[in-house]
Amino acid sequence: VIRAIIFDLDDTLFPSTSFTETARKEAVKAMIQSGLKANFEEAIKKLKEIIKEKGSNYQQHFNELVKYFNKKEDPRIIFKGVMTYHNIKTSLLRPNPKVIETLFYLSRRFKLFLLTDGLYAKQWDKIVRLGLDLFFNEDNTFISEKIGFKKPDLRLFKELLNKNNLKGEECIFVGDRIEKDLIPAKKLNMITVRILKGKYSKDKDDERVVDYKIKEIDELLDLDIIKDL
Amino acid sequence: VIRAIIFDLDDTLFPSTSFTETARKEAVKAMIQSGLKANFEEAIKKLKEIIKEKGSNYQQHFNELVKYFNKKEDPRIIFKGVMTYHNIKTSLLRPNPKVIETLFYLSRRFKLFLLTDGLYAKQWDKIVRLGLDLFFNEDNTFISEKIGFKKPDLRLFKELLNKNNLKGEECIFVGDRIEKDLIPAKKLNMITVRILKGKYSKDKDDERVVDYKIKEIDELLDLDIIKDL
Numbered sequence: 001v002i003r004a005i006i007f008d009l010d011d012t013l014f015p016s017t018s019f020t021e022t023a024r025k026e027a028v029k030a031m032i033q034s035g036l037k038a039n040f041e042e043a044i045k046k047l048k049e050i051i052k053e054k055g056s057n058y059q060q061h062f063n064e065l066v067k068y069f070n071k072k073e074d075p076r077i078i079f080k081g082v083m084t085y086h087n088i089k090t091s092l093l094r095p096n097p098k099v100i101e102t103l104f105y106l107s108r109r110f111k112l113f114l115l116t117d118g119l120y121a122k123q124w125d126k127i128v129r130l131g132l133d134l135f136f137n138e139d140n141t142f143i144s145e146k147i148g149f150k151k152p153d154l155r156l157f158k159e160l161l162n163k164n165n166l167k168g169e170e171c172i173f174v175g176d177r178i179e180k181d182l183i184p185a186k187k188l189n190m191i192t193v194r195i196l197k198g199k200y201s202k203d204k205d206d207e208r209v210v211d212y213k214i215k216e217i218d219e220l221l222d223l224d225i226i227k228d229l
Numbered sequence: 230v231i232r233a234i235i236f237d238l239d240d241t242l243f244p245s246t247s248f249t250e251t252a253r254k255e256a257v258k259a260m261i262q263s264g265l266k267a268n269f270e271e272a273i274k275k276l277k278e279i280i281k282e283k284g285s286n287y288q289q290h291f292n293e294l295v296k297y298f299n300k301k302e303d304p305r306i307i308f309k310g311v312m313t314y315h316n317i318k319t320s321l322l323r324p325n326p327k328v329i330e331t332l333f334y335l336s337r338r339f340k341l342f343l344l345t346d347g348l349y350a351k352q353w354d355k356i357v358r359l360g361l362d363l364f365f366n367e368d369n370t371f372i373s374e375k376i377g378f379k380k381p382d383l384r385l386f387k388e389l390l391n392k393n394n395l396k397g398e399e400c401i402f403v404g405d406r407i408e409k410d411l412i413p414a415k416k417l418n419m420i421t422v423r424i425l426k427g428k429y430s431k432d433k434d435d436e437r438v439v440d441y442k443i444k445e446i447d448e449l450l451d452l453d454i455i456k457d458l
Contacts (some may be wrong), residue, residue: 034362059350075370076362079353087319119290133263135306141304158438 002225004084004166006107007114008175009123011198013099013217017197019072023088030084033061034077038069056117097132102218106226110172111134116158117144117151117180130131140164152178157188174220176200182209191225231454232334233395237404238345238352240427242328242446244360247427248386252317255438257312259289263306267298286348313395331447332364335455339401341365344389346373346380346409369393386417403449404428411438418456 010016026041028036036043043065050064058079062081065097067073106112114136116123123143127133149156155204168188175181175193177200182192186209193212205213212223220226239245257265257272266271272294279293291310296302335341343365345352352372356362371389378385391396397417404410404422408427411421415438422441423434434442441452449455 073367074358075349075353075367079350079357080362082350083354083357090319092315120304121308121311124304125312127303128308128312133309136305138302138304210355 001170002110002172003170004111005158005172005174005220006113006115006165006185006190007087008027008177008181009114009126010118012078012131012174012195014093014126015095015197019089019092022092023085025098025119026088027062027085029064031081034080035074036069036077043069046157047124049076057122085119088131093126093129098216098218100131100134102220104130105221111164112140113160113164115151116142117158151177152184154184155186157184161188172225174217176208178203179208182206183208193220193223230397230399231339231401233340233393234343234401234403234449235342235389235414235419237406237410238343238355239347240429241403242361243322243325243355244426248318248321251321252314256291256310256314256319260295260306260310261311264303264305265295265298272298283452286351300305319358322355322358323402327445327447329360330365331449332361333334334450336364340393340450341369342389342393343370343384345371348372349374380406381413383416386413389419401454403446407432407438411435414438422449422452
């Protein structure tokens, strides 16, 4: 019997890749207007390299970008970029009626959980801005920084199961990443739903670990495993 | 001969106290709506105590507030407060035409400098949002975190003078705080202007260190020392 549905956050409950790309592009445009000595294409390319090298939670992406093209740090350009990035992100992180409605229906029949990699404050800021705090609170939200293990570490997934007296086979896991979400979920005998969103949506499929595939979150309501219950 | 005007930032070039109080009040209201077990007055009182105890750059004011009244941390309430605080602050930190115009006139006759206590990233975020990056760049902006000394440490003020081959008597200092701005400025023989803004505007005056008093920044243009030059 299915008792719970566990959701990943980024690129599962909101289009993280798309929002981030929009914010980065506008930030780069604002920086060029403020004196970044690069054209748009080369600046975006270099920014992506910096993010790949330093990781997405590094705080100095724009500093490095300005230093690279202008040969020195210029806080006027850097913080024009930082401001624009945050302004755009803040404008985009709004409740999505389709997501809220889907979670509302599911919450009447299943326990819902959030299992996400990231920094506690950053993830909670997103949860609140997206209005997902209607469904998720401290007890049913598992954030890697707080738990101490990152995906695909099974200890992160087991923490959720053990704390809630759940077995893997009683859970559906919904996520966008095969390696980090679906392989560990399947190892614990969960039913897995791959959502084809964001930069990993083109990754090769793996039928051994992916039970269902959807493009939008509301398609969950049509899956036999959920519909027939 | 007066060659330079040095400005403090918070409560000199923008009403920091007023913006912060507005943002805190709205944050507390949002937190109460989300389940903070307190009434508005007691929540504001407790928040002020926490800020006084931990300092204004401490990151966990709202966590402590929720823990105090609800006996446990609740991220839904905490981050509703954090989000509201930042939304309000961001909306208020906009260019002020009167300040921009005043600085524009002054910049035609004097070198302008900014000398401010605070975190580098936080101060630069404010400078850019306020549009003050029209006048201030890395070279004429001195931020305590970057320099390594805080007001009223004279070494912070001397760093500015030495880097720009200026003598104290060639400078006007404009700030809101007697202890942190005007006493050290006067020790270095600067002409001092006290701006009566924010929570320190009611502090007792000290004629030994305060040469001029103004309420709004554009009154600078009417001071004999500036007008007659």
